[in-house]
Amino acid sequence: MDYFLAVKAFNRIVETGSFVKAAAQLDLHPNVMTKLVQALESHLRVRLLNRTTRRVTLTDEGSVYHERMSRVLDQWLEVESEMAVTQANPKGRIRVDMGTTIATHLVIPALPEFNARYPGIQIEIGASDRTADMASENIDCVIRGGDLQDSSLIARRLGSLDFVTCATPAYLAAHEPLAHPAQLDIGHTVVRYIFPSSGKHNRIEFARGNEKILVEGNYVVGVNDSNGYLAAGLAGLGVIHTLRFMVQSHIDSGTLIPVLEDWSARANTLSVVYMPNRHLSVRVRAFVDWLVAHFAAHPHVLP
Numbered sequence: 001m002d003y004f005l006a007v008k009a010f011n012r013i014v015e016t017g018s019f020v021k022a023a024a025q026l027d028l029h030p031n032v033m034t035k036l037v038q039a040l041e042s043h044l045r046v047r048l049l050n051r052t053t054r055r056v057t058l059t060d061e062g063s064v065y066h067e068r069m070s071r072v073l074d075q076w077l078e079v080e081s082e083m084a085v086t087q088a089n090p091k092g093r094i095r096v097d098m099g100t101t102i103a104t105h106l107v108i109p110a111l112p113e114f115n116a117r118y119p120g121i122q123i124e125i126g127a128s129d130r131t132a133d134m135a136s137e138n139i140d141c142v143i144r145g146g147d148l149q150d151s152s153l154i155a156r157r158l159g160s161l162d163f164v165t166c167a168t169p170a171y172l173a174a175h176e177p178l179a180h181p182a183q184l185d186i187g188h189t190v191v192r193y194i195f196p197s198s199g200k201h202n203r204i205e206f207a208r209g210n211e212k213i214l215v216e217g218n219y220v221v222g223v224n225d226s227n228g229y230l231a232a233g234l235a236g237l238g239v240i241h242t243l244r245f246m247v248q249s250h251i252d253s254g255t256l257i258p259v260l261e262d263w264s265a266r267a268n269t270l271s272v273v274y275m276p277n278r279h280l281s282v283r284v285r286a287f288v289d290w291l292v293a294h295f296a297a298h299p300h301v302l303p
Helices: 003-016 019-026 030-044 060-088 100-117 169-173 226-234 244-253 282-297
Strands: 049-051 056-058 092-098 121-127 141-145 154-161 163-167 190-193 204-208 211-215 219-223 240-243 257-259 268-274
Touching (some): 003 019, 003 060, 056 060, 092 100, 092 282, 100 244, 154 282, 169 257, 190 240, 219 226, 226 240, 226 244
Antiparallel strands (some): 049 056, 163 240, 163 257, 204 211
């Protein structure tokens, strides 16, 4: 039995005084109305209506039930109406987490557009290079790069980001020409990136045709923050291998010069991730959908 429909049918019969009129208003067959009321009476184990060929009247139990359920039904319909408004104009706070450079370069500059569309949503952004714990920190969704380590999480692909290897003109002038990635281990230095969550350092995998090489990199400076990594590269402390969107403006201005351009590195897949047992609220779903559309249109994001 559709309990909500049965209660709705019962109330409409009482209001109109007729099974036929109530059926017409609800766009149902009169026989369906009869079956709904019979099912409701069977469920409650009381008779709600007295039926004759000319009129329908309430029993004493039916009168009490109608009085109480009318209020319940009104509240029910009011909540449904409010939910419809919420769908169109979601409100409330959401907590999201992402890497520092993703936040400062790709997401935050575009947030005025999101705010104009959803002015009632407040966004709290955790921007750092550490990996946040979604459950313990009560985070609604995160943006993650690379393959997901936890297969229980749900991810929506945002696209991928390509890498570029580069260094300052002063650094390149002071060192021998860089023609092969192996030189990063001997003869050249890199700025080493250290993952803040694990303390492990980044190894760079290059490919050219069938040739592949994994580079540790000789270093004099290591950092665990992407902004610090870029700053070290701009200071001429070594070759950096980073996401292109971070350094494209510096490449355009000549502050950094790409190297090893005939070698490629695997693009970094980007996803927005949330927990499978956490129902997405309307406001979180609005933010996730906006992220997907925003990244799809961004010039630095590959399909």
